[in-house]
Amino acid sequence: MTPLLRLRGLTKTVGSGRAARRVLDRVDLDLQPGELAAVVGPSGSGKSTLLQLAGGLDRADAGEVTIAGQRLDGCSDTALARLRARRLGFVFQAFHLVPELSGEENVRLAARFGPPGASRRVAALVDAMALRAVADALPAQLSGGEQQRFAVARALVNDPALVLADEPTGNLDASSGAIVLDLLSAAAAAGRGVLVVTHDAAVTARADRVLALQDGRLR
Amino acid sequence: MRRALQRLLGRRRQVLVAATLIAAAGLAVGVAGSVGYSLATGYDRAAQRSDQPDILARFAPRRRSELRARLDRLPNVERISYRLEVNRIGLGAGGRFSRRGAVHVVHPGRRGYAIVAGRDVRGDGAEALVERGVAREWDLQPGDRISVRQLGELRVAGIALSVDNVAFPLASVPRIYVSEAMIQRRFGADPDPDVNIALVWLADPARLDVTLAAARPAAFGLRTEQLLTGRGVRQAIDQAAGIVIALLAILALVACVCAGAMLAAAASAEVRRRAPVLGVQRALGATRRRTVGEQVLDALLVAVPAAAAGVAIGALAAAAPTAALLGYLNELAPGAALLWPLVAAFAALMAVVAAGAAWPAWRLGRRPIAALLRGGDLTARSCVRRGRRRGAGRDARGGLLALGAHFALARRARWLSCVCVLAVAAAAVLLVLAVADLLVSLRDDPGTLGRRYALTVPGEAADAAAVQRIPGVAAAAQRSTVDAADSFSLTEPLRVIAYPGDHVPFEAPPLASGRRLRTEREVEVGAGLADALGLRPGGQLAIQAASGRELRFRVAGIVRALENDGRVVYARTAPLLRDGPSLGGPIAVRLEPGAARGAVVRRLARAGFASRATGGATARNQAFLAVLATVLRNVALAIGLVCLAAVVQTLTLTARDRRRSLAVLRATGATPRALAAVLAGAAAALVVPALAAGVALQRLVLAPVVAGLAADYATLPLGVSAGDALAVGGGLTLVGVIAVLVVTRSALGEPIAAGLEHED
Numbered sequence: 003m004t005p006l007l008r009l010r011g012l013t014k015t016v017g018s019g020r021a022a023r024r025v026l027d028r029v030d031l032d033l034q035p036g037e038l039a040a041v042v043g044p045s046g047s048g049k050s051t052l053l054q055l056a057g058g059l060d061r062a063d064a065g066e067v068t069i070a071g072q073r074l075d076g077c078s079d080t081a082l083a084r085l086r087a088r089r090l091g092f093v094f095q096a097f098h099l100v101p102e103l104s105g106e107e108n109v110r111l112a113a114r115f116g117p118p119g120a121s122r123r124v125a126a127l128v129d130a131m132a133l134r135a136v137a138d139a140l141p142a143q144l145s146g147g148e149q150q151r152f153a154v155a156r157a158l159v160n161d162p163a164l165v166l167a168d169e170p171t172g173n174l175d176a177s178s179g180a181i182v183l184d185l186l187s188a189a190a191a192a193g194r195g196v197l198v199v200t201h202d203a204a205v206t207a208r209a210d211r212v213l214a215l216q217d218g219r220l221r
Numbered sequence: 222m223r224r225a226l227q228r229l230l231g232r233r234r235q236v237l238v239a240a241t242l243i244a245a246a247g248l249a250v251g252v253a254g255s256v257g258y259s260l261a262t263g264y265d266r267a268a269q270r271s272d273q274p275d276i277l278a279r280f281a282p283r284r285r286s287e288l289r290a291r292l293d294r295l296p297n298v299e300r301i302s303y304r305l306e307v308n309r310i311g312l313g314a315g316g317r318f319s320r321r322g323a324v325h326v327v328h329p330g331r332r333g334y335a336i337v338a339g340r341d342v343r344g345d346g347a348e349a350l351v352e353r354g355v356a357r358e359w360d361l362q363p364g365d366r367i368s369v370r371q372l373g374e375l376r377v378a379g380i381a382l383s384v385d386n387v388a389f390p391l392a393s394v395p396r397i398y399v400s401e402a403m404i405q406r407r408f409g410a411d412p413d414p415d416v417n418i419a420l421v422w423l424a425d426p427a428r429l430d431v432t433l434a435a436a437r438p439a440a441f442g443l444r445t446e447q448l449l450t451g452r453g454v455r456q457a458i459d460q461a462a463g464i465v466i467a468l469l470a471i472l473a474l475v476a477c478v479c480a481g482a483m484l485a486a487a488a489s490a491e492v493r494r495r496a497p498v499l500g501v502q503r504a505l506g507a508t509r510r511r512t513v514g515e516q517v518l519d520a521l522l523v524a525v526p527a528a529a530a531g532v533a534i535g536a537l538a539a540a541a542p543t544a545a546l547l548g549y550l551n552e553l554a555p556g557a558a559l560l561w562p563l564v565a566a567f568a569a570l571m572a573v574v575a576a577g578a579a580w581p582a583w584r585l586g587r588r589p590i591a592a593l594l595r596g597g598d599l600t601a602r603s604c605v606r607r608g609r610r611r612g613a614g615r616d617a618r619g620g621l622l623a624l625g626a627h628f629a630l631a632r633r634a635r636w637l638s639c640v641c642v643l644a645v646a647a648a649a650v651l652l653v654l655a656v657a658d659l660l661v662s663l664r665d666d667p668g669t670l671g672r673r674y675a676l677t678v679p680g681e682a683a684d685a686a687a688v689q690r691i692p693g694v695a696a697a698a699q700r701s702t703v704d705a706a707d708s709f710s711l712t713e714p715l716r717v718i719a720y721p722g723d724h725v726p727f728e729a730p731p732l733a734s735g736r737r738l739r740t741e742r743e744v745e746v747g748a749g750l751a752d753a754l755g756l757r758p759g760g761q762l763a764i765q766a767a768s769g770r771e772l773r774f775r776v777a778g779i780v781r782a783l784e785n786d787g788r789v790v791y792a793r794t795a796p797l798l799r800d801g802p803s804l805g806g807p808i809a810v811r812l813e814p815g816a817a818r819g820a821v822v823r824r825l826a827r828a829g830f831a832s833r834a835t836g837g838a839t840a841r842n843q844a845f846l847a848v849l850a851t852v853l854r855n856v857a858l859a860i861g862l863v864c865l866a867a868v869v870q871t872l873t874l875t876a877r878d879r880r881r882s883l884a885v886l887r888a889t890g891a892t893p894r895a896l897a898a899v900l901a902g903a904a905a906a907l908v909v910p911a912l913a914a915g916v917a918l919q920r921l922v923l924a925p926v927v928a929g930l931a932a933d934y935a936t937l938p939l940g941v942s943a944g945d946a947l948a949v950g951g952g953l954t955l956v957g958v959i960a961v962l963v964v965t966r967s968a969l970g971e972p973i974a975a976g977l978e979h980e981d
Contacts, residue, residue, distance in 0.1 A: 054974040059888055059972065059973040060975075079892075084892065086888060086889065087889065090890075092889065094977065098881060098885045100624070100885060102624065102628070114895075115895060156889065
């Protein structure tokens with residue numbers, strides 16, 4: 003079976019000179035459709051960097067990233083943008099909603115970049131996440147859990163094959179975290195690949211596979 | 222200082238943006254300052270260097286001893302020099318030729334001209350001085366040869382500058398100077414040669430009117446053909462381009478204010494951006510005064526080299542066209558004297574930068590340290606929240622452009638300062654275009670001067686009836702002009718424009734007050750002259766004619782006339798005819814409505830009248846207008862650069878503030894084009910209101926103020942035409958597009974992951 007996400011020999015060094023530190027050292031990873039994998043590791047171990055390289059948000063020093071059979075190295079900015087719009091969904095620890103737009107508008111904004119018809123899913127997703135009552139509220143007026151649910155809706159609105167989540171429950175209380183985790187599990191159950199970077203034991207407990215990042219290597 | 226340099230090196234990119242902006246402002250100030258200062262002081266400089274006499278009197282040729290005997294009796298005279306002016310002499314050099322040349326035979330004594338290249342003429346050789354305008358047009362250098370009818374080939378000893386008129390070819394007569402000694406040697410010695418010009422230097426120039434009163438022909442016993450004072454000369458030169466020069470000087474002022482406002486906004490934005498750093502410094506125990514001092518030092522370290530380079534480049538760019546313009550006016554470029562005004566402009570820029578950095582830093586210092594650590598700009602953020610509630614839903618549906626506009630509007634103070642800068646710049650460029658339109662009108666359209674006659678025909682007053690009988694001619698009358706002076710203030714020259722009957726069918730400058738003249742005892746007075754003499758409708762005007770006879774009129778009305786800087790008097794011919802047998806002057810021909818000018822010209826020609834189309838007010842010389850256009854273009858270019866820098870700066874700051882939002886957009890799949898659309902929305906939020914405000918500013922403020930300052934004696938049509946508004950709108954759009962491309966490229970250069978780490 004062709005993996006949805008394939009990382010080979012991924013290497014990344016941060017800093018320069020004496021401060022240079024190799025955070026990822028020839029990392030290999032395969033993620034299958036329908037799989038929810040969790041990456042754990044101490045702070046500063048390179049978990050977020052791994053996620054960013056996997057999603058094409060940053061460039062690796064060496065190695066390959068392949069998403070749904072398409073290699074990212076050598077892609078133009080426009081091609082990468084199209085890939086992110088149609089194949090990838092991101093969920094961030096700090097939610098990263100655009101502060102000028104309401105929750106629903108944030109979801110609609112992502113749909114604008116996605117495939118034709120994505121906008122029609124916005125209302126259904128907002129309803130499915132039980133966010134209709136606060137759909138018109140601005141991020142500053144929403145709780146952390148509500149913001150993160152909007153962020154998950156934004157990640158799913160373009161029906162991506164792969165969802166990358168960076169500490170999705172890190173800023174949430176336990177009940178809100180559980181709701182978000184349910185949503186990610188549902189996404190995996192729907193056949194999407196979900197790669198989650200986390201410290202949260204609740205997440206690792208629900209993951210199909212848990213990988214530890216230590217000294218730049220995945221174990 | 223070392224720590225300040227380290228701080229700057231730590232944020233090279235921001236420093237580069239700030240330096241570019243300051244350099245652009247310096248450029249604008251350099252161009253505007255050098256143009257304004259050069260034009261404002263060019264005449265005085267040339268007058269001083271050329272030792273301009275206080276009075277230049279022309280007489281019919283007579284023996285020098287006779288003239289000297291009379292002139293020596295005048296009071297308040299320090300020194301007198303004499304010349305013989307011989308006109309209509311053929312001059313030629315380098316394939317150029319003129320039959321209208323003037324040769325000035327210069328007698329010993331003070332010269333009244335400056336040598337700008339080579340040396341003065343001596344008595345021992347066949348040589349001449351060439352006027353600077355002639356040298357430029359005919360490409361003559363000292364050592365070249367010039368052919369002079371009756372004198373043969375003369376060696377060009379030097380180039381002379383005299384400010385008694387505008388330069389050739391603006392003045393139609395090319396002029397050279399030869400020494401009296403050479404003429405005596407060539408044509409035989411004459412111990413008492415003829416002269417026809419006296420240059421008079423006064424012991425006390427402030428008492429000029431005393432000398433002029435004594436020089437009245439009645440008391441003096443000698444009739445002058447022309448009596449020019451320094452003031453009169455200046456007016457004659459101003460007639461060529463006075464309005465345009467005044468407008469350019471004012472434009473330069475506007476450009477300086479524009480650059481200053483932009484710099485203050487930039488310095489303020491930079492300090493606000495660094496609010497968290499100020500918070501850290503305060504948290505570590507730095508005093509408010511110290512943090513302000515550091516901000517000012519940082520700002521000045523960037524501004525000093527950038528502004529110095531900008532001012533220097535601007536001054537250099539403006540030097541050549543300004544010098545050419547001054548050359549046409551027989552004025553002198555300031556040279557090294559320009560250094561001090563530029564240093565003053567540079568110091569003013571530095572003061573603006575220092576104030577722009579100190580004021581917001583001082584204000585931020587009053588805020589709680591915790592607030593500074595969160596970003597500090599509390600006022601702006603609270604504005605943002607109110608804005609979100611009001612319009613978020615509607616604007617988001619409006620698309621990426623609306624989102625970009627939201628980003629720009631989130632920082633109200635910055636948005637407002639940039640819109641203000643762009644609006645002032647747009648208004649200034651609209652003013653430049655209006656000036657250019659006015660220039661063309663003054664050149665081509667007699668209607669601009671209130672003239673209603675389309676043709677003139679050389680002839681006698683008696684020919685008017687014959688001309689009027691020609692089909693297509695509505696009215697014809699002789700138009701006479703007489704140069705005179707006010708009897709009570711002989712230093713105030715004026716021009717009398719006289720018609721045998723009603724002048725309104727031929728020219729009718731708008732009435733400012735009073736009414737049109739009805740009898741030959743009445744006159745209409747131009748506002749320029751009325752202001753100078755304190756005249757009002759119902760008052761008395763006493764005119765000193767060249768013959769020395771005094772004419773008194775009642776002032777019926779004050780008119781807004783452009784001609785002769787508004788120092789004109791409209792009168793009937795009859796009272797002036799008593800002063801002499803004939804006034805002369807062409808016949809003014811007004812056409813019937815709908816009559817084709819060409820057809821009337823042909824009919825006039827068949828009847829034996831050679832007609833000329835009526836021109837405008839100022840110079841008809843194409844080269845001169847081209848130089849003016851170049852200067853205007855330089856000013857407009859400097860303003861355009863200011864606009865570009867302002868938009869790039871604001872978009873860069875917006876993109877920097879909204880790094881995370883832009884990174885989120887990119888992470889969710891926004892293409893470079895979508896990112897550009899967001900930034901285009903931000904640019905549109907600046908450009909569109911700026912254009913509207915600029916048009917309003919130009920129409921309601923700049924045009925009336927500038928027109929009033931440049932020519933308060935007339936009504937200058939400096940409004941905004943649709944074409945000009947479209948041109949400025951197009952220019953601002955282009956500036957916006959360039960800024961969007963630059964900033965989009967810069968934003969795309971940053972990894973998305975790096976942007977996500979930032980606070981919005």
